[in-house]
Amino acid sequence: MNPADTSDLWWRTAVFYCLDVQTFQDSDGDGSGDFAGLARRIDDLSALGITCLWLMPFQPSPDLDDGYDVADFYSVAPALGDLGRVVETIRIAHDRGIRVVMDLVVNHTSDRHPWFVAARRSKKSRYRDYYVWRDKPPRKAQPTVFPGEEATTWELDERTGQYFLHSFYRHQPDLNLANPEVRAEIARIIGFWLKLGIDGFRVDAVPYLLTTAGAPNEQDPHSFLRELHRFVGRRAGSAMLLGEVALTHEEQLQYFGESAPELDLQFDFVASQTAFLCFARGEAEPLARALAARPQVDVSQGWAMFLRNHDELSLALLTDDERQEVFDAFAPDPDQQVYGRGIIRRLAPMLDGDPRRLRLAYSLLFSLPGAPVLFYGEEIGMGELDTSFVREAVRGPMQWDAGRNGGFSTARASRLTRPLPTGGYGPEHVNVNDQRRDPDSLWMFISELISRYRSTPVIPWGRLKVLDSGDRRVLAHECSSDEVTFLAVHNFSPEPVTVELPGWDAGREITVLLDSSGHTAPDLAAPDEAGRVRLDGYGFRWLKSAPPPTDHD
Ligand code: GLC
DSSP states (O other), X not given: OOGGGGTTOGGGGOOEEEEOGGGTOOSSSSSSOOHHHHHHHHHHHHHHTOOEEEEOOOSOOOOTTTTXXXXXXXXXXXXXXXXXXXXXXXXXXXXXXXXXXXXXXXXXXXXXXXXXXXXXXXXXXXXXXXBOEESSOOTTOOOOSSBTTBSOSEEEXXXXXXXXXXXXXXXXXBBOTTSHHHHHHHHHHHHHHHHTTOOEEEETTHHHHHOOTTOSOOSXXXXXHHHHHHHHHHHOTTOEEEEOOOSOHHHHHHHHOSSSOOOSEEXXXXXXXXXXXXXXXXXXXXXXXXXXTOOOOOTTOEEEEESOOSXXXXXXXXXXXXXXXXXXXXXXXXXXXXXXXXXXXXXXXXTTTOHHHHHHHHHHHHHSSSEEEEETTGGGTOOOOOGGGGGGGGOOOOOOSSSGGGGSOSSOGGGSSSOOOOGGGSTTTSOHHHHHTOTTSHHHHHHHHHXXXXXXXXXXXXXXXXXXXXXXXXXXXXXXXXXOEEEEEEEOSSSXXXXXXXXXXXTSEEEEEEETTSOOOHHHHSOOTTOEEEEOTTOEEEEEEEXXXXXXX
């Protein structure tokens, strides 16, 4: 399909930027970030080049899971602002050409949500059936997502003598999707935020949402996702659903929808986890294999590519040995690991702050077909907090400048929602302000990547082909349309390498889009006549080839 025909599929080529309003910018000195602060920072994000914000939950919440425990779907946590501020922020973002999507957390509610409060009052409550109840926990209960923090997924409600399902924490009772009234509530929530200008949703915990855990539900659970997709399309034609489905590529296919569309975009957890295995090994081969096997999806759907997100870096899709390799390389201290499957560190410290490795990682992210997703602070290589913060160790305040509290807030340090890191990753060393003035900074590099990505639409739209680089250390992949071919080569090892890509677009005009060594002259960076490409340790190169110009005289 010609990209020009697909301009309303904006999410296929978006550059997402995930942030938590609470830790981004405080405007009133109370120690918590807020919408007024975020609104002031939109120009900084626009300068970086991102095209879509993903806002982590900002609704009222007891905050026992950093807002993923919503107590009221229709308003805003008072410390963050009010609906007026939300709408103003959306308007400012739209004005700069930036779309705004938000988390939709409807697998569960907080146990303080009025529905649950009413539901647990009596078995006869009209809200009882909004949740999933059993007289006894099923013999084969689903395992908890948070081993070590929770022992089971069923909690006894003393007052009514029944157990309720909680796939996550016990204070997050699962909603009962089999109940049509619950489905109608979810539609109303979506309709509400779409009317306020939201452009789509990052749908939290989709497989759990669809699992009715043995609830008497004869329907195909995917019927709900199909309904949701149709509903979003009817209410706002260009809104989209980006789903969190942390499964294998094959398993993800059913969430794109078999008979009718379901999710528009899904995070590529396989690529992300495999990339870390490659970084650990200094080899590209596992990622080459995973990408070559990644199924084709409909042109209207796609993958959201990421390296780190707000959660632990889960390695659940790797084998036990592979996971151990990644732990050994990047989280040797057991305190840096969580749930037996993940790492609670940010990327920059995991890669020892090595600019060559960081650039390799982000070059890879932006060169893979899909929509890249950045987690706030990645653009400056922010570090993590103390491991006692567990998953929240990666959710420290944004570091804007070298001043007090990194420019995040004027409050006393003890009043901040979370502290800032100290030492080499503290704001005096790592901040946006300094990096925007330094041509060699990570911020500058990421802004260049974003601009290259945005001006090379064949990356997200093209056909992916993994080439045989003949060297386990090097990933060579192409994204091509009928006219243009994009080639990226990435050397995951510290040693310089020369790979041969014979015949790579011989006779065509080659443009060098990006090169880790700083050469952009074709004679230095393009493959030679034998198709040989030389790369430094952790080096990479992006090339574009097009047919030679024709003579139209
Ligand atoms: C998702 C979120 C995670 C949250 C969980 C429960 O996995 O990414 O942060 O704790 O859902 O809502």
